[in-house]
Amino acid sequence: xxxxxxxxxxxxxxxxxxxxxxxxxxxxxxxxxxxxxxxxxxxxxxxxxxxxxxxxxxxxxxxxxxxxxxxxxxxxxxxxxxxxxxxxxxxxxxxxxxxxxxxxxxxxxxxxxxxxxxxxxxxxxxxxxxxxxxxxxxxxxxxxxxxxxxxxxxxxxxxxxxxxxxxxxxxxxxxxxxxxxxxxxxxxxxxxxxxxxxxxxxxxxxxxxxxxxxxxxxxxxxxxxxxxxxxxxxxxxxxxxxxxxxxxxxxxxxxxxxxxxxxxxxxxxxxxxxxxxxxxxxxxxxxxxxxxxxxxxxxxxxxxx
Amino acid sequence: xxxxxxxxxxxxxxxxxxxxxxxxxxxxxxxxxxxxxxxxxxxxxxxxxxxxxxxxxxxxxxxxxxxxxxxxxxxxxxxxxxxxxxxxxxxxxxxxxxxxxxxxxxxxxxxxxxxxxxxxxxxxxxxxxxxxxxxxxxxxxxxxxxxxxxxxxxxxxxxxxxxxxxxxxxxxxxxxxxxxxxxxxxxxxxxxxxxxxxxxxxxxxxxxxxxxxxxxxxxxxxxxxxxxxxxxxxxxxxxxxxxxxxxxxxxxxxxxxxxxxxxxxxxxxxxxxxxxxxxxxxxxxxxxxxxxxxxxxxxxxxxxxxxxxxxxxxxxxxxxxxxxxxxxxxxxxxxxxxxxxxxxxxxxxxxxxxxxxxxxxxxxxxxxxxxxxxxxxxxxxxxxxxxxxxxxxxxxxxxxxxxxxxxxxxxxxxxxxxxxxxxxxxxxxxxxxxxxxxxxxxxxxxxxxxxxxxxxxxxxxxxxxxxxxxxxxxxxxxxxxxxxxxxxxxxxxxxxxxxxxxxxxxxxxxxxxxxxxxxxxxxxxxxxxxxxxxxxxxxxxxxxxxxxxxxxxxxxxxxxxxxxxxxxxxxxxxxxxxxxxxxxxxxxxxxxxxxxxxxxxxxxxxxxxxxxxxxx
Ligand SMILES: Cc1ncc(C[n+]2csc(CCOP(=O)(O)OP(=O)(O)O)c2C)c(N)n1
Ligand code: SF4
Numbered sequence: 001x002x003x004x005x006x007x008x009x010x011x012x013x014x015x016x017x018x019x020x021x022x023x024x025x026x027x028x029x030x031x032x033x034x035x036x037x038x039x040x041x042x043x044x045x046x047x048x049x050x051x052x053x054x055x056x057x058x059x060x061x062x063x064x065x066x067x068x069x070x071x072x073x074x075x076x077x078x079x080x081x082x083x084x085x086x087x088x089x090x091x092x093x094x095x096x097x098x099x100x101x102x103x104x105x106x107x108x109x110x111x112x113x114x115x116x117x118x119x120x121x122x123x124x125x126x127x128x129x130x131x132x133x134x135x136x137x138x139x140x141x142x143x144x145x146x147x148x149x150x151x152x153x154x155x156x157x158x159x160x161x162x163x164x165x166x167x168x169x170x171x172x173x174x175x176x177x178x179x180x181x182x183x184x185x186x187x188x189x190x191x192x193x194x195x196x197x198x199x200x201x202x203x204x205x206x207x208x209x210x211x212x213x214x215x216x217x218x219x220x221x222x223x224x225x226x227x228x229x230x231x232x233x234x235x236x237x238x239x240x241x242x243x244x245x246x247x248x249x250x251x252x253x254x255x256x257x258x259x260x261x262x263x264x265x266x267x268x269x270x271x272x273x274x275x276x277x278x279x280x281x282x283x284x285x286x287x288x289x290x291x292x293x294x295x296x297x298x299x300x301x302x303x304x305x
Numbered sequence: 306x307x308x309x310x311x312x313x314x315x316x317x318x319x320x321x322x323x324x325x326x327x328x329x330x331x332x333x334x335x336x337x338x339x340x341x342x343x344x345x346x347x348x349x350x351x352x353x354x355x356x357x358x359x360x361x362x363x364x365x366x367x368x369x370x371x372x373x374x375x376x377x378x379x380x381x382x383x384x385x386x387x388x389x390x391x392x393x394x395x396x397x398x399x400x401x402x403x404x405x406x407x408x409x410x411x412x413x414x415x416x417x418x419x420x421x422x423x424x425x426x427x428x429x430x431x432x433x434x435x436x437x438x439x440x441x442x443x444x445x446x447x448x449x450x451x452x453x454x455x456x457x458x459x460x461x462x463x464x465x466x467x468x469x470x471x472x473x474x475x476x477x478x479x480x481x482x483x484x485x486x487x488x489x490x491x492x493x494x495x496x497x498x499x500x501x502x503x504x505x506x507x508x509x510x511x512x513x514x515x516x517x518x519x520x521x522x523x524x525x526x527x528x529x530x531x532x533x534x535x536x537x538x539x540x541x542x543x544x545x546x547x548x549x550x551x552x553x554x555x556x557x558x559x560x561x562x563x564x565x566x567x568x569x570x571x572x573x574x575x576x577x578x579x580x581x582x583x584x585x586x587x588x589x590x591x592x593x594x595x596x597x598x599x600x601x602x603x604x605x606x607x608x609x610x611x612x613x614x615x616x617x618x619x620x621x622x623x624x625x626x627x628x629x630x631x632x633x634x635x636x637x638x639x640x641x642x643x644x645x646x647x648x649x650x651x652x653x654x655x656x657x658x659x660x661x662x663x664x665x666x667x668x669x670x671x672x673x674x675x676x677x678x679x680x681x682x683x684x685x686x687x688x689x690x691x692x693x694x695x696x697x698x699x700x701x702x703x704x705x706x707x708x709x710x711x712x713x714x715x716x717x718x719x720x721x722x723x724x725x726x727x728x729x730x731x732x733x734x735x736x737x738x739x740x741x742x743x744x745x746x747x748x749x750x751x752x753x754x755x756x757x758x759x760x761x762x763x764x765x766x767x768x769x770x771x772x773x774x775x776x777x778x779x780x781x782x783x784x785x786x787x788x789x790x791x792x793x794x795x796x797x798x799x800x801x802x803x804x805x806x807x808x809x810x811x812x813x814x815x816x817x818x819x820x821x822x823x824x825x826x827x828x829x830x831x832x833x834x835x836x837x838x839x840x841x842x843x844x845x846x847x848x849x850x851x852x853x854x855x856x857x858x859x860x861x862x863x864x865x866x867x868x869x870x871x872x873x874x875x876x877x878x879x880x881x882x883x884x885x886x887x888x889x890x891x892x893x894x895x896x897x898x899x900x901x902x903x904x905x906x907x908x909x910x911x912x913x914x915x916x917x918x919x920x921x
Contacts, residue, residue, distance in 0.1 A: 035755035276577050304711075
């Protein structure tokens with residue numbers, strides 16, 4: 001994956017995990033030198049939670065679908081963010097169940113028609129909105145038709161230290177690509193509205209951009225790398241959670257696909273830090289660190305006598 | 306003299322004629338849930354224990370927080386038979402609502418201590434009644450208002466101390482342990498106890514034959530519940546990630562982990578944790594976290610009961626086929642569904658053995674006493690990592706939550722077995738790696754852990770069909786080859802598991818097979834059977850897949866009774882499946898109503914089955 005390569009992340013230190021679905025198969029196609037785990041439908045977050053607590057030095061990338069996340073897995077998705085497990089959580093959002101051949105997913109538009117299913121009567125779940133409500137500290141939306149933005153957001157997400165959610169509208173060309181679908185390619189191209197021009201800059205690079213003062217917002221991430229957001233027409237404040245929700249609400253009503261970084265909050269403790277873990281990965285601890293002494297056992301048993 | 310007093314006199318006269326009954330009775334305390342009687346009951350159990358008398362304390366509690374009836378049964382028995390008894394010898398009746406029913410469960414000629422505000426029933430003239438003026442005694446002790454109800458329970462402790470001749474110092478020391486040495490709490494409770502004891506001395510002439518007497522005490526023995534033992538076993542097994550979701554009767558296992566881990570497993574320099582205990586959002590997530598952690602190389606576990614097991618089934622299948630080590634404790638309760646959530650059962654044998662869709666064969670360990678909970682607690686991790694498979698430990702509410710006299714916990718006598726894990730250096734030497742490739746011929750393919758710094762290390766873990774390189778495959782020959790290896794691996798599990806325990810009598814043609822917490826009832830029933838001239842041999846299963854010893858045992862006997870606490874004879878079915886040629890030798894005896902197995906029922910079940918057999 002280009003983003004990881006550019007970040008010079010060592011693939012041996014990455015785990016790629018997923019649920020079940022076409023989308024969840026993607027991890028097989030990149031970074032062959034990373035361990036991968038195709039788990040069960042909708043339960044990738046719990047695998048991520050266990051794996052990342054067991055080895056805190058691993059970089060976790062999760063890939064899921066909208067069925068996997070918004071339907072069967074919505075509970076685990078929310079709880080993952082609640083715990084702020086450090087990982088990048090990518091949703092390839094296509095509004096349908098691809099693998100099981102074209103049923104509605106929970107992100108499908110209300111009133112949308114599908115060949116097999118007829119008309120969808122239900123309101124969609126907006127996964128970015130769910131992430132905001134769950135206090136996720138990195139919420140972004142992008143569009144598969146805008147690979148440059150996807151890549152910059154991904155690089156930023158990989159440098160964020162908690163759960164980073166990336167909802168990527170990714171058309172399913174087989175089952176849900178009719179022009180009127182908000183998950184179709186043509187709709188995306190026509191309605192995409194980038195909130196800003198995102199660039200991720202490693203700590204050692206100087207910013208080389210011709211810019212007017214006041215035109216950019218620069219955010220330093222924990223590892224000293226920076227996120228540079230160049231202002232476009234709209235003035236979106238990524239540190240304002242309420243504004244982020246409002247933006248989602250307004251752009252949804254206006255049938256606009258707002259893309260970019262929607263919300264960023266770096267002040268939340270990660271799961272590992274809440275659990276107050278030793279630095280060495282738990283999975284690497286050996287008997288000397290794991291088995292308490294015989295004397296300690298004797299002391300405990302004395303309490304039962 | 307009133308009519309009832311006359312009757313009492315008569316009963317008392319009979320009792321006086323009896324020989325004293327020393328260290329052999331069952332005492333039931335009937336109270337209302339949430340009234341704080343637990344401290345009193347535990348103090349009694351502990352005092353008996355410290356007097357060296359074999360004892361077991363069982364709490365029969367309702368599935369609600371407050372207000373429903375609760376019974377605490379204490380059985381003391383000099384011979385060590387501490388299984389459940391259906392009829393009590395002594396009753397402490399503190400609950401108006403159940404008084405009449407409780408009396409029905411008191412055996413002929415039994416003894417009843419009761420709150421004198423309850424009306425003494427006239428229909429049990431055989432019973433020796435000891436009324437206790439509870440309110441007056443509490444008024445006299447005058448505890449702080451908010452503690453009145455709580456301290457009131459100490460009044461019956463005081464009366465029992467006097468009537469049964471319990472060593473007052475052992476009661477004090479039991480309370481001292483309970484309150485962690487907080488002298489004011491001990492003093493407050495002892496004041497009530499002493500007052501009640503002295504009142505009983507002056508006002509309740511002893512009319513019953515029961516009393517206790519100090520016995521030579523085995524200083525090594527412990528008084529402990531199975532869940533505590535299990536948690537400590539897991540800690541000594543090096544548990545690093547434990548994820549769980551609250552459920553009776555398993556919660557106290559995880560809570561005990563949380564209690565001991567900070568003390569036992571913090572880094573001495575930084576004070577940071579070498580473990581993580583995570584309360585998950587449900588059992589799906591609990592097992593998912595354990596699977597994630599086990600995959601990465603941690604010693605991962607989860608603990609639950611029936612409803613949680615049902616939810617865990619999909620992940621159990623994934624861990625099985627992807628060969629990920631995890632440990633799952635099932636502290637069984639009565640199902641199906643919510644069933645009797647606070648009552649014991651052995652109803653999960655079949656579901657655990659085959660948990661998940663498709664063909665699965667899980668490995669089960671079955672402890673029967675706290676010291677085995679401890680041992681299997683650490684061994685389970687060794688087995689899971691060595692065989693790269695889920696290992697289930699099958700406990701139950703009776704074993705998990707009740708107070709048992711246990712042998713001491715043996716510090717693990719072998720080093721941790723972390724299984725076949727390839728390091729970067731190993732990979733360098735091998736020059737090639739296939740995750741599911743059987744190198745040693747034992748069916749166990751070495752794994753690599755995520756984060757291993759070598760280009761060959763990575764593989765893709767999946768529940769879907771795979772070849773020996775872990776690459777997705779739908780080829781029939783790949784599927785066959787993998788299953789052939791996996792089944793070969795599982796055959797080897799058999800000999801690595803705890804062997805059955807066999808106890809024999811001379812010239813026994815009859816065998817009994819049982820497992821888990823029914824052990825004391827079986828042992829006791831065998832003595833009764835032997836008194837009737839029926840010698841039995843007894844094999845206690847401690848693991849599945851079965852050892853060959855079980856097969857030999859069945860062969861050796863004319864008939865083998867399989868005694869268990871579920872309705873359909875699940876262990877019986879498994880044994881028949883395993884050895885169909887021996888199936889007709891196996892006779893199923895089951896009892897499953899939420900009440901721990903008792904020796905009388907077991908005795909009668911075997912006796913009448915034998916009678917029938919010989920009639921045929
Ligand atoms: C417990 C369970 N139920 C149902 C399925 C069948 N199933 C496989 S993929 C899928 C839907 C996937 O949809 P989505 O996550 O949107 O992924 P996509 O294929 O569209 O990328 C379903 C229902 C399953 N694998 N497991
Ligand atoms: S186009 Fe649709 S059906 Fe085809 S792989 Fe993509 S998501 Fe699946």
